[in-house]
Amino acid sequence: MSAFPEGDTTNDEGERQQWSQKRNPMARELNVINTGSGNSDACTYMWACAICDENERCQKDKEGHSRWLVAKRMERIEHKVLIMSNKGGVGKSTCTTNIAVSLALKGWHVGICDMDIHGPNIPKMVGAEGQKLKVSTSGGIIPFQAYNLKIASMSFLLQNSDDPIIWRDAYKYEFINQLLGGVDWQDLNFLLIDLPPGTGNESVTTIDLLGTVSGAVIVTTPQEVALLDSRKSVTFCKDSEVPIVGIVENMSGLECPHCHTQIDVFRKGGGEASALDMGVPFLGRIPLDPDVVTQSDAGEPFALFNSDSPTAEAYHQIANQVEAFCKKSASLLKVGRTTTGLLKGDR
Numbered sequence: 387m388s389a390f391p392e393g394d395t396t397n398d399e400g401e402r403q404q405w406s407q408k409r410n411p412m413a414r415e416l417n418v419i420n421t422g423s424g425n426s427d428a429c430t431y432m433w434a435c436a437i438c439d440e441n442e443r444c445q446k447d448k449e450g451h452s453r454w455l456v457a458k459r460m461e462r463i464e465h466k467v468l469i470m471s472n473k474g475g476v477g478k479s480t481c482t483t484n485i486a487v488s489l490a491l492k493g494w495h496v497g498i499c500d501m502d503i504h505g506p507n508i509p510k511m512v513g514a515e516g517q518k519l520k521v522s523t524s525g526g527i528i529p530f531q532a533y534n535l536k537i538a539s540m541s542f543l544l545q546n547s548d549d550p551i552i553w554r555d556a557y558k559y560e561f562i563n564q565l566l567g568g569v570d571w572q573d574l575n576f577l578l579i580d581l582p583p584g585t586g587n588e589s590v591t592t593i594d595l596l597g598t599v600s601g602a603v604i605v606t607t608p609q610e611v612a613l614l615d616s617r618k619s620v621t622f623c624k625d626s627e628v629p630i631v632g633i634v635e636n637m638s639g640l641e642c643p644h645c646h647t648q649i650d651v652f653r654k655g656g657g658e659a660s661a662l663d664m665g666v667p668f669l670g671r672i673p674l675d676p677d678v679v680t681q682s683d684a685g686e687p688f689a690l691f692n693s694d695s696p697t698a699e700a701y702h703q704i705a706n707q708v709e710a711f712c713k714k715s716a717s718l719l720k721v722g723r724t725t726t727g728l729l730k731g732d733r
């Protein structure tokens with residue numbers, strides 16, 4: 387059984403082992419062995435292969451087991467929502483954290499799956515930087531809990547936050563499998579999945595493994611180059627048959643703290659125009675607010691600590707629309723489907 391990604395041409399086993407351990411913090415932390423096809427016996431352990439004692443000698447169909455495990459974990463989650471953008475730095479992780487907090491403030495059970503392998507910032511935004519995940523005795527990796535949110539991220543597996551991740555696609559596939567199936571999410575109303583920017587391997591694999599997605603929120607900033615990219619995200623969702631909750635225009639106008647004049651640093655209104663043009667809902671504008679940066683850096687989600695401010699209100703309004711969209715699509719799906727009974731009654 388190969389412990390290395392397909393296409394690896396290194397012959398020396400020791401060298402390969404070192405290569406793996408050096409580049410793959412997950413392998414180092416959790417002794418990951420790459421999934422390969424053994425015989426077709428199905429494994430029904432709730433353990434992910436990466437943390438299973440029998441992994442090295444196991445001859446079972448690991449690919450099948452991984453998919454089964456993801457399906458098992460995901461069936462306990464009412465709504466899976468992707469937060470995406472085609473450009474980095476537009477505020478996707480900040481939106482994810484604040485929408486999650488808004489939903490949790492309403493009493494929902496919420497998790498965040500930080501799928502950004504190369505820039506996992508969610509832990510920093512909830513003050514959980516440097517924390518490590520533990521493995522439970524009943525099966526699975528225990529997500530980190532902060533502000534009543536369950537969180538899993540690559541960041542929790544890094545020895546040093548400055549370490550870059552240099553992975554081939556096969557490792558990324560394994561990691562995405564672990565985050566969805568290896569983590570013991572338990573019952574959740576919402577799992578927000580913070581995708582990395584772009585429409586590459588991570589996004590495609592995540593959608594493929596999830597099977598059904600309740601919807602995608604596309605975050606953009608108002609300037610022309612960001613809008614061009616957000617349109618790619620819309621097309622990607624349509625091609626992947628992922629329902630689009632709508633577009634968020636982030637960093638939309640700054641109110642000068644001294645004279646209170648509006649300054650449109652990245653221009654304004656482009657996100658709304660883009661949504662209209664692409665025929666998808668517009669979810670609203672979030673102002674460029676310096677306090678968002680300060681609080682994010684301090685690990686204090688803005689929508690929780692400044693719940694009554696206009697910027698927080700913008701996050702709450704977007705969260706309301708995510709909730710309404712998911713409830714509506716769930717009620718459509720309920721025909722012919724058993725529910726997990728997780729949804730609370732209308733409030």
Ligand code: ADP
Nearest residue numbers: 474475476477478479480673674675678679682
């Ligand atoms: P992405 O996930 O798209 O790469 P981040 O969420 O990490 O982007 O945000 C990038 C930076 O922009 C962070 O420093 C964050 O605090 C800041 N930021 C995000 N949204 C806002 C906003 N509305 N106002 C001011 N700063 C913001």
